[in-house]
Amino acid sequence: xxxxxxxxxxxxxxxxxxxxxxxxxxxxxxxxxxxxxxxxxxxxxxxxxxxxxxxxxxxxxxxxxxxxxxxxxxxxxxxxxxxxxxxxxxxxxxxxxxxxxxxxxxxxxxxxxxxxxxxxxxxxxxxxxxxxxxxxxxxxxxxxxxxxxxxxxxxxxxxxxxxxxxxxxxxxxxxxxxxxxxxxxxxxxxxxxxxxxxxxxxxxxxxxxxxxxxxxxxxxxxxxxxxxxxxxxxxxxxxxxxxxxxxxxxxxxxxxxxxxxxxxxxxxxxxxxxxxxxxxxxxxxxxxxxxxxxxxxxxxxxxxxxxxxxxxxxxxxxxxxxxxxxxxxxxxxxxxxxxxxxxxxxxxxxxxxxxxxxxxxxxxxxxxxxxxxxxxxxxxxxxxxxxxxxxxxxxxxxxxxxxxxxxxxxxxxxxxxxxxxxxxxxxxxxxxxxxxxxxxxxxxxxxxxxxxxxxxxxxxxxxxxxxxxxxxxxxxxxx
Ligand SMILES: Nc1ncnc2c1ncn2[C@@H]1O[C@H](COP(=O)(O)OP(=O)(O)OP(=O)(O)O)[C@@H](O)[C@H]1O
Ligand SMILES: [Mg+2]
Numbered sequence: 001x002x003x004x005x006x007x008x009x010x011x012x013x014x015x016x017x018x019x020x021x022x023x024x025x026x027x028x029x030x031x032x033x034x035x036x037x038x039x040x041x042x043x044x045x046x047x048x049x050x051x052x053x054x055x056x057x058x059x060x061x062x063x064x065x066x067x068x069x070x071x072x073x074x075x076x077x078x079x080x081x082x083x084x085x086x087x088x089x090x091x092x093x094x095x096x097x098x099x100x101x102x103x104x105x106x107x108x109x110x111x112x113x114x115x116x117x118x119x120x121x122x123x124x125x126x127x128x129x130x131x132x133x134x135x136x137x138x139x140x141x142x143x144x145x146x147x148x149x150x151x152x153x154x155x156x157x158x159x160x161x162x163x164x165x166x167x168x169x170x171x172x173x174x175x176x177x178x179x180x181x182x183x184x185x186x187x188x189x190x191x192x193x194x195x196x197x198x199x200x201x202x203x204x205x206x207x208x209x210x211x212x213x214x215x216x217x218x219x220x221x222x223x224x225x226x227x228x229x230x231x232x233x234x235x236x237x238x239x240x241x242x243x244x245x246x247x248x249x250x251x252x253x254x255x256x257x258x259x260x261x262x263x264x265x266x267x268x269x270x271x272x273x274x275x276x277x278x279x280x281x282x283x284x285x286x287x288x289x290x291x292x293x294x295x296x297x298x299x300x301x302x303x304x305x306x307x308x309x310x311x312x313x314x315x316x317x318x319x320x321x322x323x324x325x326x327x328x329x330x331x332x333x334x335x336x337x338x339x340x341x342x343x344x345x346x347x348x349x350x351x352x353x354x355x356x357x358x359x360x361x362x363x364x365x366x367x368x369x370x371x372x373x374x375x376x377x378x379x380x381x382x383x384x385x386x387x388x389x390x391x392x393x394x395x396x397x398x399x400x401x402x403x404x405x406x407x408x409x410x411x412x413x414x415x416x417x418x419x420x421x422x423x424x425x426x427x428x429x430x431x432x433x434x435x436x437x438x439x440x441x442x443x444x445x446x447x448x449x450x451x452x453x454x455x456x457x458x459x460x461x462x463x464x465x466x467x468x469x470x471x472x473x474x475x476x477x478x479x
Pocket of ligand 1: 184185186187224225226227228229230231232233360381419420421422424
């Protein structure tokens with residue numbers, strides 16, 4: 001007995017064989033990229049990357065686009081090709097076509113449970129004579145470009161190891177949204193240019209570092225008085241490089257092992273920051289010195305006091321317990337631990353990292369810590385120069401000159417030390433009625449007061465020095 005064919009079966013049969021026939025005859029090849037794969041229908045990373053590439057390339061050409069809000073992206077809306085849309089792309093003079101498609105859900109997933117998810121996929125079509133070029137180079141190009149766009153658009157992250165709980169270690173993060181940029185950073189244009197060039201060279205240096213056999217990293221030491229823009233510079237660097245920031249608080253790191261682990265956990269394309277390095281490291285030394293001093297003081301006291309009351313002794317015991325608890329919480333990171341960790345991170349995971357130390361007192365630092373190779377570039381952040389003031393005036397007041405006030409400010413800035421933070425503070429209008437002239441006059445007044453104070457202090461110092469010199473002379477004469 002022949003099986004009976006119903007009309008729909010016949011239709012399917014004809015369609016299937018027609019498709020096979022056209023496939024055989026067609027000079028075109030198709031590659032399909034599915035949106036999700038595997039039992040748990042995990043979103044395919046490749047699909048997202050290609051979709052991003054096509055979104056960037058198609059938004060000008062495609063007529064129907066899909067808009068989505070994507071977490072972790074800087075742009076509020078991310079555009080991509082809508083369903084059943086097709087666009088043309090060209091690579092090395094070869095045309096290819098991409099189409100965005102979807103299939104109705106299959107009735108059952110392999111788990112046996114009903115499956116309601118629409119299957120989405122992107123199809124790449126090209127002539128079979130370009131098979132090699134497309135499979136070896138074009139797809140690679142699409143993936144690289146797509147990744148670069150995702151990287152450029154992502155939100156930067158600020159990681160901190162300071163959770164507030166001494167027993168908890170590891171990084172926690174939040175979005176990094178500091179507005180500082182090199183354009184708004186007040187410093188001499190040549191110096192700024194030099195730093196930007198250094199960063200650009202570093203970013204493009206992957207092959208160079210590989211060639212000379214060095215880990216792809218760069219260390220910066222930013223030093224200068226408070227309020228001269230060290231932290232602002234770090235944010236400007238992170239924004240310029242599009243790198244995440246790891247703000248490493250050394251004083252909450254338990255010991256050298258934890259420090260090493262934290263550094264190894266940092267990702268590539270990041271800035272690792274240790275602020276006020278002089279304070280962080282001295283803690284260990286200071287703590288030891290302080291403890292020794294306390295112990296000596298106590299012993300001295302004991303000798304002097306013949307007998308102590310029981311109450312006093314109990315108090316002392318409590319103090320010791322507190323000391324021990326405090327001691328446990330304090331960082332046991334040592335200078336050599338820090339040096340080893342820094343060198344370790346470069347050798348074990350060498351990819352694209354910048355490490356920045358800041359300090360107010362560069363002379364206090366151990367030369368080993370800041371030697372070239374560890375801290376490749378030493379950048380002095382200095383008091384506000386006239387050039388730096390001009391950047392601040394443009395930022396805060398949107399002016400590049402104003403009557404004869406700029407030359408007065410130039411003269412005063414040359415005669416006194418004022419940080420850009422103080423200058424900026426004085427340039428900000430104190431009320432809605434204050435105009436540019438009022439703000440500049442405020443600054444002039446502040447600069448004059450600062451100058452007078454500096455002169456007075458210098459005078460006092462001079463008098464003191466004279467006094468000391470006079471005394472020394474007298475003593476010498478008596479001898
Ligand atoms: N060079 C600068 N360019 C632009 N703004 C600056 C500059 N220096 C300081 N400022 C302003 O002053 C504020 C304080 O500066 P910042 O925190 O960067 O100083 P710092 O050198 O890190 O100081 P500290 O040594 O106390 O940490 C910033 O928020 C910024 O508004
Ligand atoms: Mg700072």
